[in-house]
Amino acid sequence: MTFLKTVTLLCAGLALAACTSPDRFGDDAAGLNGGMGAGMGAGMNGSASDPRSPAYFQQTVGDRVLFVIDTYNLTPEGQRTLDGQAQWLTTNRDYNAVIEGHADEQGTREYNLALGARRANSVQEYLIGQGVPASRLRTVSYGKERPIEICSNEACYSQNRRAVTVISVGASS
């Protein structure tokens, strides 16, 4: 089973809170996150069955890619997910995206911030390469500050080493 399938299953199943975590903190500049944090698949996030909804992007397209330890290059699975993201973003031009880079807890705070930024940038560059205008994308790194899985072994670390594309309502471009 690939990471992506695992993530999708988790999102559909018991770990809803974990998968919505990028939104839970609501401290992004983008306006949509507070609403998304309030309830999965409801309100501004739209219905996951609507292909134009951020919920569909999050759950069906896949909002995140995972990284091998201490690296920031995209895996083949990651590239496939990002192809889907690029397609969705190209179709749904009313939305912008903030790409959040994350690291696992192995490493110092400062280094992980820089590493998370590299990961977010890898995703941004790939999406731009697939035709998404740079003006619709921003990056932010949370380093190791926002784990979604909390155990201290590879099962959790592999999920925490991620870049999450968070959809926000933007000025039409």
Place this chain on the structure above:
Amino acid sequence: MMARFLAPRFLALLALCTGVLAIPATAQNGPLRLEITEGVIEPLPFAVPTFVPGSGTSGQVAQDISNLIAADLSGTGLFREIPASAHISRVTSFSSPVQFADWKAVNAQALVTGAVDTDASGRLTVQFRVWDVYSGQELGNGQQFVGTEAGWRRIAHKIADQVYSRITGEGGYFDSRVVYVSETGPKDQRAKRLAIMDYDGANVSYLTDSASLVLAPRFSPTGDRILYTSYESGFPRIYVLDVASVTRRSLPAQDGTMSFAPRFAPNGQTVVYSVESGGNTDIYTMDINSGASQRLTSAPSIETAPSFSPDGRQIVFESDRTGRNQLYVMSAGGGEAQRISSGEGNYGTPVWSPRGDLIAFTKQSKSRFHIGVMRTDGSEERLLTASFLDEGPTWAPNGRVIMFTRETQGATGQAGLYSVDITGRNLRAVTSGGGASDPSWSPLQ
């Protein structure tokens, strides 16, 4: 307020409006001397009989002050208190001759005597003397501190600093504060806010709320301001906070970049920090008043965690330019950097000692984290701690003690503050009343 006195009468005493003010005194060392440069294995036994309360003071304040002086000294691991239950002599008058034979009999080598009184306006005066029990001589001169009753802890810390200084010949560190990140909530929902406390964990107060993620606060060289990173704008930016007024402002940053890992230069005006742009992180300096910035490194690798030498001439930082994180030193204006770390593993968060002689760092090796020190040329590396996750060292004002973050493993993992002597002895948890990380030690107040 402090005045030297000629026994037995104080000659000078000046009024003080708020707080406590100290005039540095030259320690006059008697025969009793604890050399701590090589590390102390056998702590020096001392006694602090309860300071004699005057007519205007409750015995409780006198007791509290004596206890705190003893706790400060014992907490260093360099001194061992002879408890009151073992004392033969009772000191009932500050001016009466000390019964040295009684203190020798309980093996006290150093003795601290004192008196406490409060005047009608509520002003607290604390006098003290430090004695070498074996020679029967006074170490240095008697002194007094004046403050408010509410400020009794600071007076006790100042006295303990004097005792420490007179016996060891080194500067003290008890009258100091620590700014840190207070942490609450589970690992995947952690709320963080800036907090400040005395070095010993007392007097915690909060400087920000937990609405925005905050990281790595750093004191200015005079302790009046704090630099930190906050996600208040949605993106990491550097803020400077005035400690007295608890007001903050953000430093200028280019849109679309991320700025973090700030530290003051010794001049208190220049800030060295990291800027991430397009995925690449480099080191910059900024004049905090004008906002003018200068780029110091320009490499595709990660350059971060910069720290100035105390003379302001050099900067130590971490870089993964060789593929692994290592420590480098460059001139304060940038230019070519010399790698100083050479061991296995990853090195990060280097911090120059206030004495200038050592660099403290975080080392990650074989799934363990260590706090260590090395000379500024990278020689004589010494690991002081080992755990699942130790990081972020900060120096005590005297360069003898390091405080750092230790985080425990697993789903219930929590961060806390610890301190350790630069010899690797005396590892202690610092009480902060909850989860805590990223300490930064102030200068002596």
